[in-house]
Amino acid sequence: MTHLPGTRILVVGDLMLDEYVWGRTDRISPEAPVQVVEVQREDLRLGGAGNVINNLVVLGCRVSVASVVGDDADGQVLRQMLSEKNIDDAGIVAVPGRTTSRKTRILASNQQMLRIDRESRTPVNDDQGRVLVDFVRDRIDQFQVILLSDYLKGVLSEEVLRGIIEIGREKGVPVLVDPKGNDYQKYRGATLLTPNRKEAQVASGIEIRSETDLVEAGRTLRQSLDLDALVLTRSEEGMSLFIRDGDEIHLPTEAKEVFDVTGAGDTVLSVLGAGLACGFSLEEAARLSNVAAGIVVGKVGTSTVSAEEIFETVGRSHRDSDLKIKTRDVLSVALEREREKGRRIVFTNGCFDLLHAGHVQYLQKARRLGDLLVLGLNSDQSVQRLKGPKRPLIGENERAHILAALDCIDYVCLFDEDTPLELIRAVKPDILVKGGDYSPEGVVGKEIVESYGGRVEIIEFVAGKSTTGLVEKILQQYREG
Template structure:
């Protein structure tokens, strides 16, 4: 079994239980994930499209807020930093985030943009449409300064920083450099999951995570195995100047490359996939908490694989609990 090959059940359980001892600050693009769920009984007479009769509406934390939600669900103490719009969605989202137990002292209102909102329309448990409402210009300089100040204050209370950049305007190259430098001054690890357009901003980070398509956007087609695969990841890690590069590979699991030359492809165990939305956020959250719990890179990768497997079994953007993560050991 995959888990037994990489670490013992006792070690796995010890590391997962230790998540509750960690405190993490998440900085990045805060979004609202809106779900409209219903059923389809007929086709519109106006055009050949389905009519979805909405039966349920739900608002959930998205983007960096979803990373924070995942960390909180896994048991960690979580702080969040970023921006929302001066609108009802932003106010409702902050209320939901606070009810979850996430600290929002460094979440500020940006009147120059609406709260980024992704509306998913789901019928018969299938996502049929997504509607995005957003503006992605850089946040004003005075808000960037407030963000840095808020992060500086939060650094006194956390064990790690996760910077989650979706290119929605919260972060700039200069802000990222400042945040990494402030964390390094306190010897606090920085885990990042950027988009390819901003990946080079994160030099000096402890961990940088990309999915396969993002890695290929930066470095071209990824070899599937062998020496070429190893050299591909090692070269990309060196180019990005980070201590550890992690690449999620979908049904193939994930791979990592470390500064000391350690590298590994950790295969995923076969599962029935329902929805991959948000799985990357779950994976990076579990990986970060495992590393903070003193897991080796290989152990952390194994736990992250389990967390991702738990997430994709669910419809929509979902979190994973420690109990689910522990139970997943028996699924391999």
């Protein structure tokens, strides 16, 4: 997820300019009983849907935008700022007479004293909405994810929302929405919504006073709106993920200290979208967005978070086993970043049915050969072909989670083939490890690893420790009993 090669994301929503005026105040105006702010510096940033764009750019995504702005000076400034970030703005419609949104914040002594809003909230008319929907329809094949950032400034009318959501469903492109307002029926059929606790309470009509209430509100919204998933952000309590035909997943906050929650919702939407575009599952993307939100609330002002910050934070904490288990494609993306940091990748593989002390010691020794250990795990079908129809004793999902819980293992990846050859091609390890009485010449993947300068290491298994031995001991003891 470091560079997100080839990832294309479309952002549709309310663009605005966020203006910050910093100064000092130490006197009262003689004209009126108000404080006088002596301006010291000013800053102009992309706001609204523009903050979603900022987050995606920092993550390394290629971004396009569709919106409606005024045919005014601020509209031109906004497009110039997008151009400087290499954002494709072909989907922006400039409307004469409309005011481009600008929010001016006056700050003194690190506190906001006043906000001045210049904007139009008039919903786009039928012709303008049709232009937006046609733009999405014509270019939908270029994007892996569509993010809808709704600030209720009129761009995402019910007609525009309905049109884009239908196109996404038809083409199989996820449509993620950061919602606003009281009536969520306009978002019906989207892939995922990201309301906060207060928004979920209003939209569901369920007062959230307990964990039970929160679960009921989340389930109600997901089901009534026909969503694939709903991410309910819970401020200092983290977030909850509700998935169609799945259990709720509650993720505790990753924030160490909260300074400013401004823009945290934009960060959640951005990282969710980038994660799905990269091939992560909904749960994996949600976990990463939860980490990102925890980082961004520790910064002052509307901020962004980089892929490096996300992965550094994940790397410093104990990871849940779910987060270590990767598909082959997702694993390749994760390992790309590890290589860029100069880390030596160790790979080994096996069935690991009935994990025992011999396995653990072997894996610990393998991990010490490099900076991280990738374990290729034979799937159930693969084990049956190798060991016979009575094996494995423990299913692939349980085996994967047990192994992923070991601190010495960084990633687990299941493979269906009889040998790990194709997985080795994808992982491209620096060190290929095999156990037992193998000779280096007999190790599958030796030629591949050595072709780019890697090496093969053989580690002896602990004598007297084997799954077969465990099975025989269990059978013997139960027969005697």
